[in-house]
Amino acid sequence: MLSSDGHAVHIDNVADEDIARACGEISEELLTDSAMSLWEAICTAEPASRLAVHADSVRSINGTAYVRDRVGAIARACHIGWIAAHKGGNGYDDSFDWEFCPWFLLECCSWDDNALSLKPDWMDTCLALGRSG
Numbered sequence: 001m002l003s004s005d006g007h008a009v010h011i012d013n014v015a016d017e018d019i020a021r022a023c024g025e026i027s028e029e030l031l032t033d034s035a036m037s038l039w040e041a042i043c044t045a046e047p048a049s050r051l052a053v054h055a056d057s058v059r060s061i062n063g064t065a066y067v068r069d070r071v072g073a074i075a076r077a078c079h080i081g082w083i084a085a086h087k088g089g090n091g092y093d094d095s096f097d098w099e100f101c102p103w104f105l106l107e108c109c110s111w112d113d114n115a116l117s118l119k120p121d122w123m124d125t126c127l128a129l130g131r132s133g
Contacts, residue, residue: 078108085130
């Protein structure tokens with residue numbers, strides 16, 4: 001992220017609302033881990049849980065490959081959301097894979113119209129999680 005005068009700004013020195021832009025490049029390893037953790041959350045969701053019901057509905061119409069592809073597409077946002085939640089006022093500190101990823105899929109993603117996509121306010125939702133700590 002660049003300041004108004006064009007100088008680089010470190011993530012620790014930016015407002016919560018600027019976290020997404022401040023993250024810059026996220027390594028392929030972290031993106032892969034995010035995607036695998038999201039996919040694991042879907043695959044291991046308890047039958048009849050909210051997440052399983054959403055995922056099964058979308059998967060039955062669009063196929064497993066579609067859901068897997070969409071999980072890969074939202075992995076970057078999930079990782080950025082994790083950083084945002086950690087930087088929030090109280091600092092979210094539950095586990096990434098077992099707690100945050102299922103929460104992210106339910107609270108920051110839309111499963112409407114038989115599709116999986118990010119909600120427009122996903123970043124605000126992650127920041128609010130961090131503030132509620």
